[in-house]
Amino acid sequence: MLTLKGLENVDDGDSWKKLKKEVEAVTDDESQRLSKLTEIVLEGFIKRLAKEHATGNKKKMIIETKGIKRCPGSGSRSSFQEENEEYMIRTQKKQKTGNNDNMEKKQKTNKNNEKKQNQKKRPDPIVAELTALGLEPPPDMPEAFKNCIENLGGTEIMLVIQKFIQVSDLDPRENRLSMTENQVISKFLSEAEDERLGKKQSIEAVFVEPCLEVSMLRLTKWRIGAGWSYVFKSQWGKIVKKNADSLKPKAVVQVWSFRIEPESKVGFAMIKVRDGEDGHVIN
Numbered sequence: 001m002l003t004l005k006g007l008e009n010v011d012d013g014d015s016w017k018k019l020k021k022e023v024e025a026v027t028d029d030e031s032q033r034l035s036k037l038t039e040i041v042l043e044g045f046i047k048r049l050a051k052e053h054a055t056g057n058k059k060k061m062i063i064e065t066k067g068i069k070r071c072p073g074s075g076s077r078s079s080f081q082e083e084n085e086e087y088m089i090r091t092q093k094k095q096k097t098g099n100n101d102n103m104e105k106k107q108k109t110n111k112n113n114e115k116k117q118n119q120k121k122r123p124d125p126i127v128a129e130l131t132a133l134g135l136e137p138p139p140d141m142p143e144a145f146k147n148c149i150e151n152l153g154g155t156e157i158m159l160v161i162q163k164f165i166q167v168s169d170l171d172p173r174e175n176r177l178s179m180t181e182n183q184v185i186s187k188f189l190s191e192a193e194d195e196r197l198g199k200k201q202s203i204e205a206v207f208v209e210p211c212l213e214v215s216m217l218r219l220t221k222w223r224i225g226a227g228w229s230y231v232f233k234s235q236w237g238k239i240v241k242k243n244a245d246s247l248k249p250k251a252v253v254q255v256w257s258f259r260i261e262p263e264s265k266v267g268f269a270m271i272k273v274r275d276g277e278d279g280h281v282i283n
Contacts, residue, residue: 159185
């Protein structure tokens with residue numbers, strides 16, 4: 001059975017002791033004191049429940065003040081009671097602010113997800129053009145290039161990109177071939193290689209030309225316009241001259257990657273699949 005003596009060790013700072021003294025001053029009967037304390041402590045909670053019901057808030061709240069739980073009841077007001085009500089108001093405001101913040105975050109996340117979905121749904125004009133030319137899905141690698149890569153000790157062959165040759169790709173003053181990152185089909189670099197390019201460094205790689213000659217190029221990564229592109233440079237101008245019959249504006253080329261053992265160095269091969277002038281598909 002609950003007694004006042006059993007509540008003597010409640011650690012509630014001065015609030016509990018003050019309330020207890022106020023009740024003791026009213027009556028000497030312990031049962032009446034206990035009843036009065038219960039009424040005072042419960043009053044605030046009943047008012048809270050009534051307010052929640054009126055505002056449609058169905059959440060059950062248990063307000064704690066320094067370790068003492070408030071229970072429903074009625075009775076006279078006290079400083080303890082006023083302190084609890086102030087605490088209850090602060091808690092309600094805090095919860096309301098937190099709910100608003102969560103709602104704003106959720107709405108922002110939904111908008112971002114919707115934006116990404118719309119971007120995915122938006123047709124890629126390059127893919128659409130390649131599809132119209134019968135180049136989607138991309139043609140497979142010709143046997144001659146497979147044999148060349150095997151002779152170099154190459155494995156893990158994968159298609160990196162299928163693209164139209166642009167006038168800027170052939171400009172000797174530019175001396176570079178760019179591959180837009182968001183058009184790249186496969187993850188062809190290791191994490192270490194990607195990190196190296198991110199530090200504005202370059203990677204030396206074997207390059208099988210459209211004419212099946214083997215050269216060395218350097219691969220780097222540049223910001224071009226609003227996005228990033230992988231860029232072949234250094235000897236690219238010489239490769240363009242040697243492959244002038246294949247590398248023309250609007251020609252469609254594939255760039256494939258492979259790995260050369262035993263150090264798993266990256267290599268690349270370029271294959272022309274459609275001529276830029278007569279539209280003939282190369283087998």
